[in-house]
Amino acid sequence: MNTLHDFLNYELIKLKSYTLTVADICSAIFILVLAWTVMYLLKRYVLRLFYNRRNVAIGHQYAVNRLIKYIIYPLAIILSMQALGIQLSVVLAGTAALLVGIGLGLQQTVKDLLSGIILLIEGTVRVGDMVVVDDTIVMVKGIGLRTSEVETRDEIVKIVPNSKLVEETVINWSHNDRPTRFHVDIGVAYGSDLELVKTLLLQVASEHSAILLTPKPTVQFRDFGASSLDFKLFFYSYEFLRIEFVKSDLRFRLDELFRQHEITIPFPQQEVWFRNELRTSDPKTNPA
Structure with a gap:
């Protein structure tokens, strides 16, 4: 017993007003291990049970876990430093000027840190x-x-x-609690059967599994373009991340149906006229 007591009180560092013993180090380690254990048990059993009973969303679960972590771990570090005999007030007072300089140089980092706390809280x-x-x-x-x-x-x-x-x-x-509206642009050649174009556009939208039937897809004749009659197919979907794949499927299917019904998708064309005039004062080459 005396041997254990002597070991724990063995002085590793001894300065004028500061002494560090084995017991101090063991206390600091115990505080850190205890904080980790409390955090682990809290997340695995208490919070998980609470989340399941209240049907808390994944995003809210993540935010709560992070906030608790940011509270417990800094508190544990402060307590462990005090167990080591380190007075935080003295340390902060001695490094005040240094901290001001660091703060000025790390303004963006501090801004990001505060923004992270705001995101987790709001x-x-x-x-x-x-x-x-x-x-x-x-x-x-x-x-x-x-x-x-x-x-x-x-x-x-x-x-x-x-x-x-x-x-x-x-x-x-x-x-968004409601589905979001997206659209696909398409142009057809002048002289096309516009009612058939509208029917095919609505058919393509109704065939795709990612497009909702309520609200219904709609078609708008938007403009008489320079080389085409311009339409927009509007539809609603919950596929926010993969919406470009949905639009690609619609374009593939539209091209197939338009070919079957001989509806042309035009491309921009421009006619250029060259005017050839002979400008010379020689009457032989420029007869009256």
Whole structure:
């Protein structure tokens, strides 16, 4: 017993007013391990049970887990430092000038950190949401304290600063409780049977499984173009991320049906006239 007591009180570092013993290190390690254990048990049993009973969305679950993590771990680090005999007030006072300089140099990083906390608290953008970033539709895969992971349609993962999702205008498709309307543009040659064109457009929309029948697809005759009669096929769908594939399917099917019904899809054409005039003062080459 005396041996254990002596071992725990063995002084590893001894300065004027500071002493570090084995017991201090064991206390700090115990605090960190306890924090990890509490976090693990809380997520695996308490929070999971709560989420299942309340049917909490995945995005909200992720936000709550992150916020609890950002509270427990910093608190555990502070307590472990105090267990080591480190006075945070003294450390902060001694490094105040250094912290000011670091803060000025890391303004963008601090902005991203605050933006990450705002995202987790407000929930304007959550994990699993479909958003538009830099004119690209992406799915949010993870929200960190400084950056977020998003995945494009090509399954490319991008790292986006959190401030970009907070300060800039972001289209969040997942906030729509209703389906979103999309459209496909197409032009047909002058002289085509317009009623047949409308019928075929609606037929193509009704055949695709990703297009909703309610609200119904609609067709608009938009303009008399320079070389074509311009139509728009409007339809509703929940396929936000893969909508370009849906549009591609529609175009393939439209080309097939138009060929069967001999409806021409024109391309821009331009006629050029050359006017040849002989400009000379010689009467032999320029008769009256």
